[in-house]
Amino acid sequence: MSIELKEGELAPIQQQNPYAIAAITKHGVEISRRLHQVFSQTDVYYMDKFSKCDEEIKGIQLFSGSVKLLLPALFQQYKGIILIISLGAVVRMIAPLLKDKKTDPAVVVIDDRGENVISVLSGHIGGANELTREVAAALHARAVITTASDVQKTIPVDLFGSRFGWVWDSAEKLTPVSASVVNEEHTAIVQESGELNWWMYETPLPQNLVIYDSIQEALKAKPNAALIITHRLLNKEEETILQNGIVFRPKSVAIGMGCNRGTTAEEIEKVIIETLSELGISLKSVKALCTIDLKKDEKGLLEVTGKYGWAFVCYSPATLNQAEIHAPSETVYRYTGAYGVSEPAVRIYTGASELELVKKKSGNVTISVGVMSFSKEEFM
The missing domain is CATH 3.40.1390 (Udp-n-acetylmuramoylalanyl-d-glutamate--2,6- Diaminopimelate Ligase; Chain: A, domain 1)
Structure with missing residues (x-):
């Protein structure tokens, strides 16, 4: 469903996160989708003519009409606005909306190639300078900040790690x-x-x-x-x-899962929540749900991953059979061509030698849980 923007009416947007991304070009849409994947505290808006038919499941909002008519609603509701629009056009469009540097949202502009991220409005008090740095880091772009007093180099607490999700x-x-x-x-x-x-x-x-x-x-x-x-x-x-x-x-937890055909999303979600609680792991840290490619169209799995915004990763039986499996199953092999699903899937995705949960059977679901590790060489 597309938001129809009308002159004199406030756009009926649905805010879920503190930051908004808006794009109006083909390349801008690609940048917005890429940024949305790694910057989870954002809501994305772009023109409906660039629809890829997966916007609803990804929580992306489409609009028709001039983006200028969208900005008043974004200004009222968001802490920060990231616009993949030319700087000159942005300046002209936001000028009538400006009130006070203590209340105006942070505004950041990205060029159409994603090479420069520019702090435009509310740089210091509104946090646009820190938002610019985080967005630039996420896109491997150049941060452009012109505030003369912006010399303190420290952690922006409200944006800490946001580019990683x-x-x-x-x-x-x-x-x-x-x-x-x-x-x-x-x-x-x-x-x-x-x-x-x-x-x-x-x-x-x-x-x-x-x-x-x-x-x-x-x-x-x-x-x-x-x-x-x-x-x-x-x-x-x-x-x-x-x-x-x-x-x-951090988004560092992966779930490996196998399930019987037709297992409901409610049962799958219940098993995940109960299992993570037993393991003392936060649901907010889940990044992906991994399974066999035979399940790539499994409705219950698609509904759960769509609800939480998790990556849905599917592996072929040949790939799964290359991974370590503590308890290979001839029965599973007869039906799927793989000696296991949940355990090898999560091992492949996380690269972990030790799993938080090797395998547990619960009703129609088999679940494994692993935590991703990151090299110390990446640090500072």
């Missing part, structure tokens, strides 16, 4: 933790999973940002604030660090 558990402590970081107070960083190359500058980490090997070690140091990056659900003792701390959920 990291999300926070709660926004409650965003403001006080951000204040601690900006005011150069002792801030602990503990990372248990996720991408390691999150530091965007060539200079070393500021001295107030201290990396600890564990939450227990960080607690002993009594920091003013904490950034915890993990797929794990914290225990009660560990949660004390969140008095002025935030848990970031």
Whole structure:
């Protein structure tokens, strides 16, 4: 369904995330879709004539008419707006919408080749400068920032890891933790999973940002604030660090799954939620669901992956048989040509030698769970 933009009417958009991406050209659409994959806190809007027929399942909103008529609604509802439109056109379109630098959203412009990301509006107070850096890093583009006073190189807490798809558990402590970081107070960083190359500058980490090997070690140091990056659900003792701390959920967990034909999405979802809870793993850290290519059209799997925005990865029986399988099954082989589905699928995707769950059978579903690892060589 396409949003029909009309003069004098506020566009009926559906906001799900704090940042919006809008594109009006063929190349801009490709950039917006690519950015949406790695920047999960965004809602995407582009012209319906560029529809690829998968927008509904991906949560992308189509529109018809002038993008100028879309901007008033975006200005009212979003914290930041990323426009893949020429800078001159953007300046002319947003001029009538500007009110105050304390309330205007951040506006960032990307050129049609995705080579330059430009901070246009609300650079400092509105966060456009940090948003520009994150978007540029996600696209491997050049960040263009002209604010003379923008010299403090530190972590933008509300955008931390966003280019990798990291999300926070709660926004409650965003403001006080951000204040601690900006005011150069002792801030602990503990990372248990996720991408390691999150530091965007060539200079070393500021001295107030201290990396600890564990939450227990960080607690002993009594920091003013904490950034915890993990797929794990914290225990009660560990949660004390969140008095002025935030848990970031990296997209580092993959689910391997086999199921009987016709298994409902409700049963599949229930097994996933219960299994992750038993393992002490956050649902927010799931990146992909992996299976055999015989299941590429399985309605239940497609519904669940579509609902959560997970990658749906399918492997051929020959590929699955190349992976390590602890309990190969002749029965599964007779029906599928593979000696296993959930276990080898998740091993291939994560590259993990040790899985969080090798295999569990529950009703019509077989599930395996693994955590992706990232090389230390990527860090800083």
